[in-house]
Amino acid sequence: MVFLPCRCSSSVTGAPTRPHQHYYRCLDRWAGPTGADRSRPDRFARRYPAGVPVTVRRASEADVEGLSRLAALTFPLACTPQTPADLLAAHIATRLDPASFRRHLGDPACTVLLAEDETGADPVGYTMLLLEEPSDPDVARAIRHRPTVELVRCYVHPEHHGSGTAGLLMEHTLAAAAGTGARGAWLGVSEENARANAFYARHGFEPVGRKRFLIGDAWEDDVVRERVLRTP
Numbered sequence: 376m377v378f379l380p381c382r383c384s385s386s387v388t389g390a391p392t393r394p395h396q397h398y399y400r401c402l403d404r405w406a407g408p409t410g411a412d413r414s415r416p417d418r419f420a421r422r423y424p425a426g427v428p429v430t431v432r433r434a435s436e437a438d439v440e441g442l443s444r445l446a447a448l449t450f451p452l453a454c455t456p457q458t459p460a461d462l463l464a465a466h467i468a469t470r471l472d473p474a475s476f477r478r479h480l481g482d483p484a485c486t487v488l489l490a491e492d493e494t495g496a497d498p499v500g501y502t503m504l505l506l507e508e509p510s511d512p513d514v515a516r517a518i519r520h521r522p523t524v525e526l527v528r529c530y531v532h533p534e535h536h537g538s539g540t541a542g543l544l545m546e547h548t549l550a551a552a553a554g555t556g557a558r559g560a561w562l563g564v565s566e567e568n569a570r571a572n573a574f575y576a577r578h579g580f581e582p583v584g585r586k587r588f589l590i591g592d593a594w595e596d597d598v599v600r601e602r603v604l605r606t607p
Contacts, residue, residue, distance in 0.1 A: 429499060429540050431547040434487040436480055439473040441497035442489065446471040449530040479503065486551050490531070490544045500531035500540050502548040506555045517584025517599045520559025524552045524604075529562075545578050553604040560604055563588070563597040575600050 434442060447467045454463060469475070479485045484507050490500035505525045509515050526548065531541045552560045563586060564571050572582075580600035587594050 429490050429492050429535070429538075429543060431488055431490050431544055433551075434476075434480060434489045434498075434501065436477060438489060438498065439476040439480070442476045442487070442501055443471055443473045445498050445501060445532060446476075446530065449532065452533060486555070488544065488548055488551060490535075490540050498532075499535045500544045501528065502526065502530075502544055503528040504548065504552055504555065504560075506557060509561070511586055513584060513586040514561065514563070514599055517586075518559060518561050518601050519583065520557075520601065520603055522555075522557045523559050523561055523601075524555050524557040526552070526560055526562040541574065542578075545574075549578065549604070557604055558607070559601055561599060561601040563599055566596050566598045572598060572600075578602070 450467060450471060451463050476487070479487055484505055486504040486506075488502045488504075489498040491498050503526075505527050506522070507525065508521075508523065509518065509525065529541075529545070529548070531544065535541075549560070560580075561583075562575065562580060564575060566572075566585075579602035581602065582598050583601045584599040586597050586599055588597055
């Protein structure tokens with residue numbers, strides 16, 4: 376299972392923004408941190424023992440270093456082969472660094488959850504929610520339930536793909552999303568990523584529209600998906 380970054384609402388650039396103003400390219404492929412080999416999951420030496428229980432909790436400031444390391448690994452795995460290596464490196468250094476996660480954790484509109492196992496290592500997955508009206512006009516027209524919360528990020532360590540970690544993390548994330556008071560949740564996902572779209576469909580996210588995003592100098596298309604969290 377190649378997992379499953381959501382894409383937020385603008386472009387991958389160097390401009391300082393909140394997390395919803397970046398896109399996370401999600402194709403059904405692997406990518407190296409420098410774009411070297413995007414097709415070999417076996418190059419990750421297995422570090423996590425099989426069958427180790429995974430739990431989910433809300434992230435705290437003590438987790439920012441581990442979240443940053445996980446994000447630096449998983450973000451390039453979701454990028455296209457066309458994404459320039461220097462763009463990836465700059466994004467990781469300036470947007471996925473510990474200070475950035477510290478800012479997210481201090482933002483009352485953001486909720487960051489992490490999945491961890493009993494090895495005491497870094498988190499094995501994380502999600503980020505943003506309780507905010509979408510700034511992208513295509514998204515604002517497409518979604519049907521307000522107030523809304525965006526699932527900005529959803530990443531799982533490649534060694535935990537297919538282990539059930541993603542489903543457990545999504546279960547807790549949807550509960551946290553409902554706890555914000557939002558009526559609906561939405562996300563953007565590449566129309567080319569069949570596995571990601573199938574995963575989100577299984578968790579109740581229906582396609583409601585499309586939006587465009589800029590990555591580097593190329594425009595590409597996302598499916599906007601939404602689900603109900605609570606009825607009036």
